[in-house]
Amino acid sequence: MAETKEHSRKELRGIGVSSGLGFGKARVMAMAPLQLPQYSITKDKVPAEKARLAKAITSVNKEINQMLKRTPKRAPKELKSFLEMFKMLINDQTMKEEVENIIADRLINVEWALALHLEEIKSVFENMTDSYLAERGDDIEHAVNRLQEELLGKGSRLQAEVKSALDEVILVTNDLSLADVIWLTEFEALDLVGIITEKGGPTSHTAVLSQTLFIPAVVGVAGARSMIDDGDLLYVDSNTGQIICNPTPEETEEIKEKVREQENLYSEFYRARRRVAETKDRRHKVKLMANVAMIAGLDEILHQGAQGVGLYRSEYLFMGRNKLPDEEEQYENYKELIEAMGGRPVTIRTLDVGGDKLLSREAKEANVPAGLLNEEEENPALGLRAIRFTLANPTLFMTQIRAILRAAYKENVKILLPMISSIFEIKEAKRYIETVKKQLETEGIPYNPDVPVGIMVEVPAVAIKPEAFLREVDFASLGTNDLVQYSLAVDRGNPSVAPIYNECHPSVLYLIANTIKVAKKLGKPVSICGEMGGKRKFAPFFIGLGCEELSMAAMQIPKVKKQIRKLNKEDCERFARLLLRKETAPDVKETIEKFLKKHEETHDK
Ligand code: PEP
Ligand code: MG
Numbered sequence: 228m229a230e231t232k233e234h235s236r237k238e239l240r241g242i243g244v245s246s247g248l249g250f251g252k253a254r255v256m257a258m259a260p261l262q263l264p265q266y267s268i269t270k271d272k273v274p275a276e277k278a279r280l281a282k283a284i285t286s287v288n289k290e291i292n293q294m295l296k297r298t299p300k301r302a303p304k305e306l307k308s309f310l311e312m313f314k315m316l317i318n319d320q321t322m323k324e325e326v327e328n329i330i331a332d333r334l335i336n337v338e339w340a341l342a343l344h345l346e347e348i349k350s351v352f353e354n355m356t357d358s359y360l361a362e363r364g365d366d367i368e369h370a371v372n373r374l375q376e377e378l379l380g381k382g383s384r385l386q387a388e389v390k391s392a393l394d395e396v397i398l399v400t401n402d403l404s405l406a407d408v409i410w411l412t413e414f415e416a417l418d419l420v421g422i423i424t425e426k427g428g429p430t431s432h433t434a435v436l437s438q439t440l441f442i443p444a445v446v447g448v449a450g451a452r453s454m455i456d457d458g459d460l461l462y463v464d465s466n467t468g469q470i471i472c473n474p475t476p477e478e479t480e481e482i483k484e485k486v487r488e489q490e491n492l493y494s495e496f497y498r499a500r501r502r503v504a505e506t507k508d509r510r511h512k513v514k515l516m517a518n519v520a521m522i523a524g525l526d527e528i529l530h531q532g533a534q535g536v537g538l539y540r541s542e543y544l545f546m547g548r549n550k551l552p553d554e555e556e557q558y559e560n561y562k563e564l565i566e567a568m569g570g571r572p573v574t575i576r577t578l579d580v581g582g583d584k585l586l587s588r589e590a591k592e593a594n595v596p597a598g599l600l601n602e603e604e605e606n607p608a609l610g611l612r613a614i615r616f617t618l619a620n621p622t623l624f625m626t627q628i629r630a631i632l633r634a635a636y637k638e639n640v641k642i643l644l645p646m647i648s649s650i651f652e653i654k655e656a657k658r659y660i661e662t663v664k665k666q667l668e669t670e671g672i673p674y675n676p677d678v679p680v681g682i683m684v685e686v687p688a689v690a691i692k693p694e695a696f697l698r699e700v701d702f703a704s705l706g707t708n709d710l711v712q713y714s715l716a717v718d719r720g721n722p723s724v725a726p727i728y729n730e731c732h733p734s735v736l737y738l739i740a741n742t743i744k745v746a747k748k749l750g751k752p753v754s755i756c757g758e759m760g761g762k763r764k765f766a767p768f769f770i771g772l773g774c775e776e777l778s779m780a781a782m783q784i785p786k787v788k789k790q791i792r793k794l795n796k797e798d799c800e801r802f803a804r805l806l807l808r809k810e811t812a813p814d815v816k817e818t819i820e821k822f823l824k825k826h827e828e829t830h831d832k
Contacts, residue, residue, distance in 0.1 A: 249463040516574075
């Protein structure tokens with residue numbers, strides 16, 4: 228594109244999903260296609276071409292083995308499984324034989340044969356509607372491409388790009404998969420200051436992962452890769468979703484100043500990490516907890532001032548792998564998390580797969596009864612997800628409960644059940660938990676018999692009439708991401724409907740307020756663990772409702788804490804009552820903005 232070649236200034240917009248500003252050079256992950264030599268060979272050259280294939284396989288294999296050895300101890304477990312899966316694809320005997328046959332039958336060089344093989348595989352995968360399988364097609368492509376790069380005498384293009392990336396990189400990609408995160412974790416030398424993806428919504432996979440990595444991210448930027456060139460200067464504001472590509476020299480100065488301010492602010496936040504989140508009048512304290520998706524960067528969470536883990540999304544340990552973690556692996560994982568928190572409370576949510584969080588086909592086939600293997604769910608968010616999936620697979624559920632109860636021995640751990648929509652589900656889950664306790668007792672294995680059991684309130688049916696649900700459990704946690712999705716009937720991960728995904732909707736606020744009111748009446752602790760919990764602007768509302776615990780991406784903690792310390796309880800109560808009387812989302816938004824503005828002014832006087 229002529230326009231992009233000139234490195235012209237342009238503004239793009241997407242959905243800001245974490246917080247902070249990033250300024251750096253674009254690294255566009257649409258890697259240029261390989262320039263593959265294609266030539267015919269004579270019959271006597273066939274063994275030599277086959278030998279070249281074998282040699283490439285051996286050397287890529289060696290490279291992966293080295294990577295496996297170098298894997299940092301604290302890197303997420305998924306890193307190892309992904310590398311192992313990659314190794315498996317590289318060593319796939321069928322692939323090798325098929326490519327050898329193409330070489331011998333068509334009398335062509337190996338690079339060309341690999342390309343033909345890939346084309347064939349891609350045509351099979353392209354017709355698959357299942358997004359997980361489509362991703363597997365991408366994995367195979369990745370493996371074949373790596374072999375081709377090796378044959379051309381080149382290292383991995385991704386690694387080469389990362390090596391040449393020097394510093395302050397903003398990654399521009401279609402989507403950030405678990406595999407991408409793993410590459411990023413592996414290449415610690417990469418100074419990643421921002422992520423831009425074309426896909427994704429405010430509570431998508433990408434959002435969760437970028438927050439885990441403490442990286443400013445903007446998602447849902449359609450066409451980003453065609454509009455941004457490698458090496459373009461990029462400014463990313465993940466608070467507002469604004470992106471400036473190749474800013475003017477004046478803007479660049481302003482941006483640098485903003486980024487410096489942000490750095491100063493972070494060091495201020497860092498200094499404040501030990502302060503409690505208490506209102507100015509000292510009448511209301513809020514526990515600020517972290518949402519955790521992976522056992523990586525746990526020290527960072529404490530640096531941000533987290534008082535524990537309010538939501539451990541255990542499903543990330545189960546995703547992106549063919550063999551699910553057994554009891555021992557889960558036990559080690561939970562133990563590591565609990566130990567890293569050093570006695571602070573840890574809430575482990577049982578497997579929340581389904582919807583946008585998928586298990587691999589192999590993992591499903593090996594663990595799920597055939598009758599339940601419905602690959603073609605038309606509405607996966609309304610399908611066999613979360614507690615519905617685990618209750619349908621009691622062995623899986625009980626294995627996880629065993630691992631949690633064992634890891635919780637003499638520790639401060641709670642179990643959280645996702646996507647509850649009926650009392651029956653709670654009763655069933657509790658029945659399995661009791662069965663597991665009896666098993667562990669009989670086997671003489673140490674475990675914690677007093678682990679509180681709570682539910683996610685994220686289905687409107689629960690939030691509308693929470694009494695009976697809450698009576699059954701020890702605590703509750705409001706999952707606002709799904710609560711918004713289900714109450715407004717809007718896909719939380721679909722950028723085309725992102726504007727309708729409105730947390731300020733009066734009905735959403737009502738459902739939250741109702742749940743908290745009933746929980747308080749019944750004396751059940753209730754927290755907020757969806758994205759709303761980490762937004763500064765909602766803090767006065769939650770305090771006004773009497774909420775005493777908020778769980779959020781750790782990077783949001785300092786800002787929310789700063790906000791809380793400016794507020795007075797009575798003002799917040801009055802404000803919450805006012806907000807609940809508003810009848811439209813714009814009214815709600817305006818009322819919040821007015822309150823915050825007025826408050827800033829009085830606070831700063
Ligand atoms: C939620 O739904 O708000 C939540 C915290 O859970 P998840 O985002 O993992 O579905
Ligand atoms: Mg949820």
